[in-house]
Amino acid sequence: MASTEVKTGIHTSPEAARRLARRYRQEAFFQFMGLIAIVLALSALAWLMASIFGTGLSAFRQHEVQITASLDPELIDPERTGDPEVMRRGDYRTILQRAIYDRFPEAADDRKLRLQLMEVYSVAGGTGFLRDFVLDNPGRVGDTVTLWIPASDDVDQMLKGKFDLDVPQELRKVTDVQIAWVRELQASGELRASFNKILFLNTDSRDPELAGVAAAVVGSFYALLVTFVLSFPMGVAAAIYLEEFAPKNRFTDFIEVNINNLAAVPSIVFGLLGLAVFLNFFGLPRSAPLVGGMVLALMTLPTIIIATRASLKAVPPSIREGALGVGASKLQSIYHHVLPLAMPGILTGTIIGMAQALGETAPLLMIGMVAFVTQIPESITTPASALPVQVFLWSDSPERAWEERTSAAIIILLGFLTLMNLVAVLLRSRFERRW
Amino acid sequence: MSEQAEGVRMSRPVGRVDERASVKIAARGVNLWYGDKQALFSVDLDIPDNHVTAMIGPSGCGKSTFLRCLNRMNDTIDSARVQGDIRLDGQDIYAKSIDPVQLRARVGMVFQKPNPFPKSIYENVAYGPRIHGIAAGKKALDEIVVTSLKKAGLWDEVKDRLDEPGTGLSGGQQQRLCIARAIAVNPEVILMDEPCSALDPIATDRIEQLILELKENYCIAIVTHSMSQAARVSQRTAFFHLGVLVEMGDTADIFTNPQDPRTQDYITGRFG
Numbered sequence A: 001m002a003s004t005e006v007k008t009g010i011h012t013s014p015e016a017a018r019r020l021a022r023r024y025r026q027e028a029f030f031q032f033m034g035l036i037a038i039v040l041a042l043s044a045l046a047w048l049m050a051s052i053f054g055t056g057l058s059a060f061r062q063h064e065v066q067i068t069a070s071l072d073p074e075l076i077d078p079e080r081t082g083d084p085e086v087m088r089r090g091d092y093r094t095i096l097q098r099a100i101y102d103r104f105p106e107a108a109d110d111r112k113l114r115l116q117l118m119e120v121y122s123v124a125g126g127t128g129f130l131r132d133f134v135l136d137n138p139g140r141v142g143d144t145v146t147l148w149i150p151a152s153d154d155v156d157q158m159l160k161g162k163f164d165l166d167v168p169q170e171l172r173k174v175t176d177v178q179i180a181w182v183r184e185l186q187a188s189g190e191l192r193a194s195f196n197k198i199l200f201l202n203t204d205s206r207d208p209e210l211a212g213v214a215a216a217v218v219g220s221f222y223a224l225l226v227t228f229v230l231s232f233p234m235g236v237a238a239a240i241y242l243e244e245f246a247p248k249n250r251f252t253d254f255i256e257v258n259i260n261n262l263a264a265v266p267s268i269v270f271g272l273l274g275l276a277v278f279l280n281f282f283g284l285p286r287s288a289p290l291v292g293g294m295v296l297a298l299m300t301l302p303t304i305i306i307a308t309r310a311s312l313k314a315v316p317p318s319i320r321e322g323a324l325g326v327g328a329s330k331l332q333s334i335y336h337h338v339l340p341l342a343m344p345g346i347l348t349g350t351i352i353g354m355a356q357a358l359g360e361t362a363p364l365l366m367i368g369m370v371a372f373v374t375q376i377p378e379s380i381t382t383p384a385s386a387l388p389v390q391v392f393l394w395s396d397s398p399e400r401a402w403e404e405r406t407s408a409a410i411i412i413l414l415g416f417l418t419l420m421n422l423v424a425v426l427l428r429s430r431f432e433r434r435w
Numbered sequence B: 001m002s003e004q005a006e007g008v009r010m011s012r013p014v015g016r017v018d019e020r021a022s023v024k025i026a027a028r029g030v031n032l033w034y035g036d037k038q039a040l041f042s043v044d045l046d047i048p049d050n051h052v053t054a055m056i057g058p059s060g061c062g063k064s065t066f067l068r069c070l071n072r073m074n075d076t077i078d079s080a081r082v083q084g085d086i087r088l089d090g091q092d093i094y095a096k097s098i099d100p101v102q103l104r105a106r107v108g109m110v111f112q113k114p115n116p117f118p119k120s121i122y123e124n125v126a127y128g129p130r131i132h133g134i135a136a137g138k139k140a141l142d143e144i145v146v147t148s149l150k151k152a153g154l155w156d157e158v159k160d161r162l163d164e165p166g167t168g169l170s171g172g173q174q175q176r177l178c179i180a181r182a183i184a185v186n187p188e189v190i191l192m193d194e195p196c197s198a199l200d201p202i203a204t205d206r207i208e209q210l211i212l213e214l215k216e217n218y219c220i221a222i223v224t225h226s227m228s229q230a231a232r233v234s235q236r237t238a239f240f241h242l243g244v245l246v247e248m249g250d251t252a253d254i255f256t257n258p259q260d261p262r263t264q265d266y267i268t269g270r271f272g
């Protein structure tokens, strides 16, 4: 290129070549910086994911121990009533103890050993499993049955390699004799690891091996339902009014500024507002997904309004004019032509808002959706927890087993978020085809 | 048809308004402001029925603005304020009793840039009749769609693809679709704002023929930047300059014997 000395126009002179080279250098530099930014962002994300999945995945497996228990009628239903209420109150703890002592008779005589032996099994879990079994099969009372019950959280953690077994016995959660029993159970096939259904089906519990996210998932679902039902129609209607109908004056400018400000208000402030207004003033039930959803709706509204207004603005004015030109009323032109075109943007904004709401913890703490909930909420007014709150609660608990469960709950939360985004993508492509 | 086309291509404009033609739209003393800026200054203009009236003038002189006064499209612009008297069949269209939505059904509009709805070809044409409840049932609606597309000279090209999106047509076809959409509601007046500015000569020619056919049944007002187009399709021409209606008369007179020096300069291409 430099050899074309013949013509020396301003675009072919050596100076021009230098300018060109500089332009390319700048471009290359910019691209390089952009790449670095992406690599940094991706590696941060990868690190986060690796750490969450690294700790959390093991929670999806749980060790179980087999017990052979004799369902002594004297302990369950001494009067032989067959009444489920009576059977519910049976002494399953003793049945469990007997079954375990029968399995390891050498420990049965020593009080210390007995206590250690019971720590291998999940006592609360075993009692509950036995009760459930009897209530499901009342005819089996009197028989000797074989059941799988959860191992205790410490045994489970030990088998997952979370404990250093080389340190002296006093510094460990599991003693040497407990390890010996576990090995024996393993050798005889009475101890196995299986998929942790409990994590999905159970509600919160004091015992890690019995804790699950069901109440939190249902609570989050109800709260989001309330959030959606309130914030979507309200947000879209407000945005349509502001964008298409409201006169442009100081007052609407003021409203616009305030909506933008609301989007930046820390979520805990909305929680305080919910506490003051919904709970104290209107006397709505505490800890209920109804109130949680209302607070989250307040938080989501600005997001939806801003997204809706932006996508309404993006619809070419020629479409409106075309509709008005054939004699459509303003509302008709909006409903028939503008809204369908704005829908992908509106839905994306809504789902982003809902995803934010799903992950929001602080306002829920304020209105008491942080309760220890052991029952799956039946309606939007029964006390419930929420997924992020569950994460928060578990992360605060001392036992080692909570660590992996916290991460597992985060994974479940991320799963729901991914699902919601997937829905957003699907809806988007569905509506976009109509262009 | 071929005879008409011949006539259209004649270099000497022959357009004249029939003396018996009635005035469809009469505008008197129309002033318009966009905020503080006045865009139209006391415009007086009669638009005859069953004729084509062309509006010409340099860019920014207020042609579109005036056209949009005739179907109250300027109502949608917050800053626009109209003053004066515009009568459609003797009735003041800015009167309180007039509903702009209903007015726009009577005074249809075709825009500069083709703007079909992002829906099927059928839906584009059927939309107007449907919202006005013109067609009684699906059959009647089909009928309207077919005749409108035929009148707009688009039927043969789209009859097998009525379900395809209107936005998938070529520019010229889209513009004819917009014309079909406008005539489907059976308006009395059709306003066209530079309908051919985005089209090639062949598509332009088709639209011009169409305009000449439509004028038999409609009152047409067209804004154009093409002097030759004004000469070919219109019988009356109005020349605007800086928001003022400078001169108006039969097209043949305006183009051969303009009275005002500004008109003369403009049509001979000395400014624009």
Ligand SMILES: Nc1ncnc2c1ncn2[C@@H]1O[C@H](COP(=O)(O)OP(=O)(O)OP(=O)(O)O)[C@@H](O)[C@H]1O
Pocket: B034, B039, B057, B058, B059, B060, B061, B062, B063, B064, B065, B066, B077, B079
């Ligand atoms: N929405 C608006 N707000 C403010 N001023 C406007 C608006 N629309 C048009 N104007 C102004 O009014 C004047 C007339 O505009 P108009 O669109 O009627 O011109 P025109 O004759 O149609 O021009 P062109 O041939 O370029 O389309 C111009 O000075 C323009 O800047």
Ligand SMILES: [Mg+2]
Pocket: B063, B064, B065, B193
């Ligand atoms: Mg214009």
